[in-house]
Structure formats: C-alpha cells, structure tokens
Amino acid sequence: MPDLPAHEATRALFVETARHHRVGPLAHVLLRELEPDLATEFKIDRDTAIANHVSTSITLDAIGQILDGLAWATFKGPVLSEHAHPVPGLRIYHDIDILVSPHELRQAATRLLDAGWTVADFRDMLRNVDTPGEMHFISPSGTLIDLHWSMINMASTRRQFSVSTYEILERRVTVPLGLSSTWALDHTDALTHVCLHAALTGAHRMLLILDADQLARQTADWDSVVARAHHWGAQTALAIVLARSSALLNTPVPENLDGALGISTGLRMVTNAVDRIAPVPALRREASLARLVARSSRPGSGGTLTAVGTRGIQGVAHRLATSRRQPTHLHREPADTAALEAYLRAVETHAGVTR
Known part of the structure; x- marks a missing residue:
C-alpha cells in the first residue's frame, strides 16, 4: 500500500x-x-479494462473460427491479462496480436477480408520498402488486430535477432481464455518475447516490467529460457528487463543469470547506474535514459554499449532537426488492393514463397 x-x-x-x-x-x-x-x-480504468478483455475474448473466438486450419497464435495483451497479471482480466491493452507464418499470411488476410474485416493501414505503410513485420485489420465490431508474420516489426531491428516465426508456431500451446480457449506461445517463448519486446520499446513502463515479473514467477526451467535467449540473440534484453523487475518487484531469478546470459561486468555497471539515475517508477514521459539503454539491447554486451552511444547521438540530431522543421500535414491514402498485394508479395519474397 x-x-x-x-x-x-x-x-x-x-x-x-x-x-x-x-x-x-x-x-x-x-x-x-x-x-x-x-x-x-481509477474506477473507469478498471471498468474499461474489464470491458475490453471480455470483448477481446469474444473476438478471439471469432478469429479462431476464421483461421481454423492455419497455424496461428495470439500473444501479449489478452493472454498476459488472463494468465500473467496479478488480477486476471485487468491488464491494459488496446489490440490483439496474432502471429501467422509468412507462408500463410496471404490466406489469413484473405479470410479476414472475406469475414468482413477491413485493412487499417495506409497505402504508404504497406508499400514500405523495409517490409514491416505486421499489418493491421479492424473487425466489424471495431477491434484492432496486429497481424504479424514476424515478432519484430522494423526490418532493421529484425536483422539483429534470430526470432523464427515457424519455430514459435511449432511450439504453440492452447490456453483457456474467457469461456473458450486460444492458441498462445509456449511459456519459454512468452517470457523471452515479453522481455525482448519490453526492451525494444524501452522497458520504461511498470506494466511491461510487471509482465516479465509475472511470467518469471511461473518459470521452472530457466535453462530453457537462457537457451532461447541465446538462440534469439535476446540475452541483453532479458538481462536488462529482469534486473529491473528484480529490483522493483523482487522477482525471483537465478543468482547466476547474468553469467548464463553472458552479460559483461561493464554492461551491468552501466545498466545499474542508469536504473539508479532514472528509476522506472519515477518516469512520466517517453524520453529517458532508462528507455534509451533498454532500446539499445543487442546480442552481446559490446553491441549494446555501441548502440547506446549511437542512439544517443541520433536522438540529439533528431530533436534538433525536428525543432527546425516546419510542421507538415501529409495526406495519407488508405490502403487499397494494389498496396495490399504489394505488401503480401514483399513478405512472400522475403520468406522465399513461390506462387
């Protein structure tokens, strides 16, 4: 209290x-x-979270029927709310994340369109030469879903890690959700991804730290978690997020976790100093030193420390450029059939799909 x-x-x-x-x-x-x-x-916050989770559970049941026969899984929001939150159903989230393989993305998109869903992206988003790892749909009832073919959206970041959609979907499990059940990530993938996602977005909100805490408390096989982190290149992300979780929420983690993840003494000294200077609970804005360091997570301590310096310089340059730039209001066109086809073909080319 x-x-x-x-x-x-x-x-x-x-x-x-x-x-x-x-x-x-x-x-x-x-x-x-x-x-x-x-x-x-905070009553409105609680009521909104409950209503959203009930609505999402119904939508997920419909998604299960639409995607029946395809390999898919949902992750983050609804699953964490029900299975990795101190009060089930009260985790705040705003959309549904669905993962399908690049080989089945076209089929999944076609089924959603046939079921009355609409593409929520703009034309330029789908024609981005650095093909995003997700596209967006809105259900007939207004629910937003992020339809992923990759767990990492930005191509430049995707190249830094080795997160295989196919392997994740091979390990998927069914979990109860609402009055039904849904496909979800297996526990090791879920914890590793929660930490990687939190780090890449800054690990600067207590909700993301709490996600890691709750999944860590359910972890029995830490060797598998460490192995998965190494396989994905997510060792630094895991170390940063779980260190913040342990410091703030007393999360139980193995004493030798840093050693098992290969975290150098130099990197740990930097991250510990940052967490003392800019503790997460005190943050009330997006920009912060804590967020900069977490978003710089890369495979290996050296790569992370280099990324910290690079991002810091880029951030200053961006702020200076923004302050000098006149505001512009570009007219963005909603995605059309041609833009959708261009995006699907780009994903299929990336995945080596022949048609």
Whole structure:
C-alpha cells in the first residue's frame, strides 16, 4: 500500500503516474479499501479494462473460427491479462496480436477480408520498402488486430535477432481464455518475447516490467529460457528487463543469470547506474535514459554499449532537426488492393514463397 500524503497535488501526480505506467486498474484494486476516494479516480480504468478483455475474448473466438486450419497464435495483451497479471482480466491493452507464418499470411488476410474485416493501414505503410513485420485489420465490431508474420516489426531491428516465426508456431500451446480457449506461445517463448519486446520499446513502463515479473514467477526451467535467449540473440534484453523487475518487484531469478546470459561486468555497471539515475517508477514521459539503454539491447554486451552511444547521438540530431522543421500535414491514402498485394508479395519474397 503506497504511503500517499493528503496533499492534492501529490495525489494528482500519483494518478497521472499510474496511468502513464498503465497500472490504473491495479491501483484501483490496491486502494479501494484503504483509500476509497483515491480508488474512485481509477474506477473507469478498471471498468474499461474489464470491458475490453471480455470483448477481446469474444473476438478471439471469432478469429479462431476464421483461421481454423492455419497455424496461428495470439500473444501479449489478452493472454498476459488472463494468465500473467496479478488480477486476471485487468491488464491494459488496446489490440490483439496474432502471429501467422509468412507462408500463410496471404490466406489469413484473405479470410479476414472475406469475414468482413477491413485493412487499417495506409497505402504508404504497406508499400514500405523495409517490409514491416505486421499489418493491421479492424473487425466489424471495431477491434484492432496486429497481424504479424514476424515478432519484430522494423526490418532493421529484425536483422539483429534470430526470432523464427515457424519455430514459435511449432511450439504453440492452447490456453483457456474467457469461456473458450486460444492458441498462445509456449511459456519459454512468452517470457523471452515479453522481455525482448519490453526492451525494444524501452522497458520504461511498470506494466511491461510487471509482465516479465509475472511470467518469471511461473518459470521452472530457466535453462530453457537462457537457451532461447541465446538462440534469439535476446540475452541483453532479458538481462536488462529482469534486473529491473528484480529490483522493483523482487522477482525471483537465478543468482547466476547474468553469467548464463553472458552479460559483461561493464554492461551491468552501466545498466545499474542508469536504473539508479532514472528509476522506472519515477518516469512520466517517453524520453529517458532508462528507455534509451533498454532500446539499445543487442546480442552481446559490446553491441549494446555501441548502440547506446549511437542512439544517443541520433536522438540529439533528431530533436534538433525536428525543432527546425516546419510542421507538415501529409495526406495519407488508405490502403487499397494494389498496396495490399504489394505488401503480401514483399513478405512472400522475403520468406522465399513461390506462387
């Protein structure tokens, strides 16, 4: 239970910070008995999370029927909400992530379109020469899904890691969700991906740290997790995220985890210093040193430290360029049939699919 002064400004800051870290629904549960007035501030967060999860469960059941016979799995949002959250069903998420193989992406997209779903991307997004690892659909009821053929969206980042969609789908498992069941990642893939995803987005929100904590607490076979991290090139991401989780939430991890992951003393000194200077719970904005370091996660300590310096310089240059640039309002065209075909062909070329 947080010790909150009665000062109105402090309590308002607490509400703002909890929402920034996307833990408003949990704050409601934590506060409703001892601080009912403050808990009321978060009631809408809790109600929204519950309604979203119920709606998503229904949509996932429909997706299962649409994609029946294809190899697919959902990950992140709904599965974490139900199976890796302190209060099941209260994790905040805004879309459904679906993974299919590059070989079956065209078939999955065609089935969704035939079922009345619409493409949510713009034309330039689907024609991007650095083919994104996902495209987006909206269901007839308005639910957004990210349809992935790769777990990593940006081509430049994808090349840094070895995350095979085919291997992940071979290991998929069924889990209960809502009143039905769905395909999901196996536990080792789920924990490794949660850490990699958190790191690549900055590991700067408590919700992402909490995801790692909850999955780590369910882990019995750490040798498999370490092996998967090495195979994917995600050792640094795993080390950074689980170190923050252990420091903030007392997550139980093996004492020799850094050694097993090959994390150098130099890198650990840097990450520990950053976490002291810019602790995640105190962050209330996107830009931060903690986010910079986590997003620089690369296979090997040397590659990560190099990426930290490179990203720092690029960030300064970007901010300077942005401050000098006049605002522009480009007219973006919704994706059409030709753009969709261009995207599907690019994915198939990338995967070596012959048609």
